Amino acid sequence: MVRVQQLTKYFGSTCALDRVDLAVHAGEVLAVVGHNGSGKSTLVKLLAGFHTPDGGAIDLRGDGTEGTELRFIHQDLGLVGSLSTVENLALGSASDGPPWRRLRKAAERAQAIELVAQFGVDFDVDALVQELSPAEQTIVAIARALRGWDEERDVVLVLDEPTAALHGSEVDRLMAVVRRVAERGAGVLFISHRLDEVLGVADTVLALRNGGVVGNLPCSETDYAGLVELVAGGAVEELERRTAERGDAVLRVKALRGNAIRDFDVTVHAGEIVGVAGILGSGRDEVCGTIFGGRRRTHGTVRLRDNDLAPGDLRQSIRRGAAFVPGDRHQHGAVMTMTAAENLESVRVPGVQRRWQRVRKPEEFREVAEWFAACGVVPAQPEMPLSQFSGGNQQKVVLAKWLRTHPDLLLLEEPTQGVDVGAKSVIHQLIVQTANQGAAVLVASSEAKELAQLCDRVLILADGVVVDEVAGTDVTEARILHASVPV
């Protein structure tokens, strides 16, 4: 359906895509994997026509008479949260329906139910999209992308990391939808860093490294270790289970209440890493921001060592030794139009940065370069705008910004989102190192595997309260997943 030949793209002197060949066939799910900055998003943007290639060709003739249509689901799904599924699906096609408003509305509703039902899922099509789970939102986006598609037409669905923030059970649900789309005869090109999910859903895997193809093979001919090797260029070090001594209590949270949090208590000690798990809407994504002060706190106390943190006072939280990596780097984690170095230095580190500095001193350049190296940010160009880094590398800059403050309290939300398997292990090491140096770490993640690797104990949230806690040898992926999913 799609044949890409010798596709090449340069940004200045950076070769983002280097003579890439690939083909997507009807009924096939092709997964594209690769390290951060390997060229995956550039490939998608070339297919979408957002960038023009510097070489090579994209052939969309397919087998049909009209050629292949490409339909895209980007990471930002592009849905209107304040409208319902019916309204989102009807956007842009209003003129197709009957002329009378009421009849048209009924037709649109019936069409939405049919569109969603064909994916074997069932949810309220009248609910506002912002109230749906992320998996359901992604399904709405897929339904919209495939609107008007019949099996006569050649269609390839392109998904750029659709599962980045999904919990285990939601990933399974979405993967079933992706398979169903392929079974109905569409081609699917699917980008993901979650290698186990790639093996579960894809027929073929294409691996990129530094813009070039380093592997193109059926999934049946590889396994998890093989994919890690292709992405990271070697085996990835297992994180050693920590045996750090637990120190004094650093963070004491009592009766915390916020938007989705109804009642949350936690004490985190120096050297301890505590996880927060739960499905979406459980309050998992709000705990860290509410403690830090970036989210509304309506009740409760937060004490960091001997000081209270006032609600909403971010400067005070930072001054008293708290650091917060938010889940949404575009909105809250970074300023994309600033350079990577400016982002890194946007939280002042006493003794390293002067308050009103304009020109960096040589030692300050060195310090920035050291953090780039420690977190594996590529390209090593601190003066490049952050928007020009790949997603995973942007995430590393946001983490580095906070790690360099040597915080007493490190609050992390989805710390390794969009980060490749090799870099993830480096970041996990850095988090453990920060705890070993005496910080208290609270980490909220949708990935049970990540929590199992990092945490000494994990709190399970449901409906804004802690409903379970796993500790010691019980901190395993299976146990966390089991405890998180409501029965």
Ligand SMILES: Nc1ncnc2c1ncn2[C@@H]1O[C@H](COP(=O)(O)OP(=O)(O)OP(=O)(O)O)[C@@H](O)[C@H]1O
């Ligand atoms: N607009 C741009 N200007 C300059 N360089 C860019 C631009 N967009 C991408 N690049 C560079 O192209 C290379 C490939 O980036 P791309 O976003 O395609 O990587 P990726 O494989 O999608 O990475 P990730 O897994 O982190 O999302 C990177 O070195 C990146 O910095």
